[in-house]
Amino acid sequence: MSHSKNLALFDRTLAVPALVEALRKLSPTAQWRNPVMFVVWVGSVLTTVLGVQASLGHGEAPAGLIWSISAWLWFTVLFANFAEALAEGRGKAQAAALRATRKNVVAKKLASPSRTAKVQVLDSASLRKDDLVLVEAGDIVPADGEVLDGVASVDESAITGESAPVIRESGGDFSALTGGTRVLSDWLVVRVTANPGEAFLDRMIAMVENAKRKKTPNEVALTILLVALTLTFLVVCASLLPFSIYSVAAAGAGAPVSITVLVALLVCLIPTTIGGLLSAIGVAGMSRMMQANVIATSGRAVEAAGDVDVLLLDKTGTITLGNRQAAAFIPAPGISEQQLADAAQLASLADETPEGRSIVVLAKQLFDLRSRPLHDAVFIPFTAQTRMSGVDIGGVAAAMAEEGDVAVDIKAATRQIRKGAASAIKQYVVAQGGVFSDAVTQSVDDAARRGSTPLVVAEGARVLGVVELKDIVKGGIKTRFAELRQMGIKTIMITGDNRLTAAAIAAEAGVDDFLAEARPEDKLALIREHQHAGRLVAMTGDGTNDAPALAQADVAVAMNSGTQAAKEAGNMVDLDSNPTKLIEIVEIGKQMLMTRGALTTFSVANDVAKYFAIIPAAFAVTYPQLKALDVMHLTSPATAILSAVIFNALIIMALIPLALKGVRYRALGAATLLRRNLLVYGVGGILVPFVGIKLIDMALGATGWLQGI
């Protein structure tokens, strides 16, 4: 954990306030939230009263024993409180960093959506949803909002840590503005989209503060199970008193079991380990999400992330590096590679797209062709109608300026270079009486089959050849997908490319399936189809046109750079706007569930050993034969009971790191994972307390504490 955001587990700055908080949480109202620990709390109070009674000389058991048990019961409650406080503290520390950006700032409220409208200066806390505000250069954005007017560069580093400013403008996919960011230049008119306290950040902060955190559905279900176990053991222990009274009468020996011992037995049996750590696990899960720079709007979403069966991943940015790059020039017959490169470079000089720039760069690398000043050149931009871009170099002067271009008739010196998709260029040359030769068609198909995008370059009616634009698959992504497959998660690549190209990239990246030539409605249909077949789907998206699909998906991660509509539709926002994050999110979700399951199993398995410690200790005075069950050969009945109680308290402390960090996640099949965890937490849970109780008993025996009781 070298990341600066990660504090050491028991960091002093966190542990000290957590200790204070642990004491504060001793109030019954705080305990009531957690039924299992509430029972321990009641037990602590009860034994304290019994202890006072015993000290006054009317004890049902030796005062030393009662006080020892009582003290350790209080410790049990405190340890659980401490775990919760520590988890909250870590979450709050992270939240504080985010909240720092949330300081109240001055807002300029507008009366109407126009820059020139009347401005009312007020505190950002008093802004309400649908208020209009003006943000000018140097201002801090007072609330989450949507840009209605204006264009500005915005520094979002406070949220994302990314220092390069981003452009925000009205309409389109860059209209969302996050509160706390700073406008660097120009101005924006913004419509506020969240009331104070309801913004994404506020919701996230609330979720790391346990008191405000709503229990997730699975947490509720688990709590019900824990309460049921607690009630069962309550009946078991309560019935032991009459059983014991009867047995004493029947055997004519010993004394009925004391209330103190019954309380000790009850606390040992009820699932205090998981009960004490459950909320800490939940809070820690949310804070791990925050560490990954993801803001979840609900714990339910984090839980659902563990269940995901299908991941829809956008090709660009997730599977491949940003954009396609020119990889090769494939000339048509009779044209040299350099001629093609030259024409392609000319056509791309004014093309500011990453693809265009990569053509210029490749031509330079291969043939040392430099961009040159062009006079009298008219650049033809890409339009949806022509689906081509290029350049017209017109007039004699322009032609004369070129060297060695003698083949061109002076009168027709106007060069018309076009580049574009094969079908568009074909239409273009055929219209001018040219021929789109089979050789070129072959080159186009070959490139497409390799997963590349073929770009055809033509000059006038003549096809010069093909520029191969290639997608660069991210390093390591293939092993990542293999891991996902092992976890039982299917990956589907979404791309606007044609089927051939998509298939090649899908094969290279190792995804399970792909959706080619995808339109937003295709995405939505695909999600519905998978959900109908009973699978849970996760996806990322940023554009407004992704919003329906995001709303439909079970786990929907919106990019922070995306539109407000996308953010509203999703149930998580990735502040880094990194689509690969989805994989991490799934892992965090799984880890949280696994930690819960593992600790519950461990907690219940522990009970076996505790029975072997306490039952003979409590009843051997009545039936000496029951000493045969004392397989651990503990020093005395008093040390046996106290050892079990101490073990029960210490194990909570010992497992705090596991609860906060989560069970280590491995990408394995369900059956393998289960076998491994059952072995560690189930079988381990049965064995560990035998060793632990024995060791504590030996220590107690060695100190001579409770001797003669």
Add this chain to the structure above:
Amino acid sequence: MNSSIVFQTGLYLLILAALAWPLSRYLASLLDGSLAARHGWIGQVDRAVCRLLGTDAEEDMSWWRYAMALLLFHVAGTVFVYALQRLQGVLPLNPQQLGAISPDSSFNTAISFLTNTNWQGYAGESTMSNLTQMLALAVQNFVSAATGIAVVCALIRGFVRRKASGVGNAWLDLHRATTWLLLPLSIVLALALVSQGVIQNFKPNQTAQLTEAVVYQQPKTGADGQPLKDAKGNPVLETVKASTQTLPMGPVASQEAIKMLGTNGGGFFNANSAHPYENPTPLANFLQMLAIFLIPAALVFMFGRWVGDWRQGATIIAAMTLLFVAMVGVEYWAESHANPLLVQLGMDGHAGNLEGKETRFGLAASALFTVITTAASCGAVNTMHDSLMPLGGLVPMWLMKLGEVVFGGVGAGLYGMLIYAILAVFLSGLMIGRTPEYLGKKIDAFEMKMVAFAILATPMLVLGGTALSVMLDVGKAGMANPGAHGFSEVLYAFTSAANNNGSAFAGLSANTPYYNLMLAIAMWVGRFTVIVPVLAIAGRLASKPRLAVTAGTLPTHGPLFTALLIGTVVIVGALTYIPALALGPIVEHLQLFGEVAR
């Protein structure tokens, strides 16, 4: 281990599987309605019966309506059975002229037979007229078994259906299970038992002259019916000479068949299946044992078929079989050691503990029967359980405490086991990092709440009932044995009642108003605090979509899940009952063998 027990258990399981597998096929087609669709006349009968019951065979009931229909049916049944017992003195088919049964015993018996428990505080031959036996008790034997089948059908529909609002039609399910399954099987079994010598007649009791008169002593009872005691508090004994024997008669075979097939267990005679007219030969005994597990086993296989994956059923059967075999092993081991106190007195201990056992069955068949009858919720006995060795008594007690999920009662065993499966899936699902699901259905808070009810109810009844009884004088009065064994007797009674088994440590005199009332409450609550939550789960599951199985789904078939299921059942059963068992049978065992060693 003795080869006899290995051979008998092996043969038993083999024949059971050979019969249950084909029966499961028939059951699946019967209960999912495809049989009625294939054979028009069956459908016509179904519809006619439903019309007679005032319901529409096509109606698909919500879980709540389904539960209400069953409850209504049971309340009406209780009133009927109660009334018949109270009025039997003036009704026909009463060759022995038996009078009305006391109100508390009638109430207890009515609840007992309604809930498939068949706890018997009375002795059949000296209490019940033939009419009561046939019209009240046997009828309930049929419909209480059909109730179990209906409930498990509703639960399976919950797993199979997608986004459905109903779980089936209670009346149709009850009728189908009774008419097309229990009746035909009972007829076949009754005839087979008659061939072995089980009686079937309406004669009054016969008196036979003994070839040699028997002289024995018995406690003298006073005018109030209580045993007389002398000045020192010892019972006053009187010497009796008997030269004749009364042979009770009655329609036994027809009662006997459904007693086994429906895992009811209520014997015609007080001695139950130890009585030679109920269970005359080793073959009859074997058939009775087969009949107990036949439908429970077939239902598990049917479950696999119905959910579309036979391995799901096979996995549950495997868990049940392993638990069963282990328990048979312990039972036989415990019983093959004779009481060391008797051995000390010079008895030959090699034959094992034969007290309370029938020599025509022997040790192996007795041990096997004991485990079968308590693994299932049958409760018929061919051995006196009170005479079992301490650990031999612990085995049947613990099998019942597990909720009778080792094959279990008809229907009840499977739905009980599925509750455990949901519990197992809940924990293990989390451990693989997914919110839990079983057979494609997510297990949420509602299901867990219902599982909690179902699992909590019986321990509360068993431990609470026992605790109350050992505190109260009316409770302690019934104990025949002081000390730990007396405790075991009460514990056994409440265990048997709350889990609807019906077998008993007969040492406890339970036909008292206190026990009749307490045990009736335990039986009724024990039955319906499981049935209603199970139906609620069924309804909720049916309304959910069915999720796809992927490589990331927890596999609920195969050895790992079998082990997990066994682990869950054993851990829950052990943690809940170890303290009580420690003060009962465990300490009895330690006392008995510890003392001898000293």
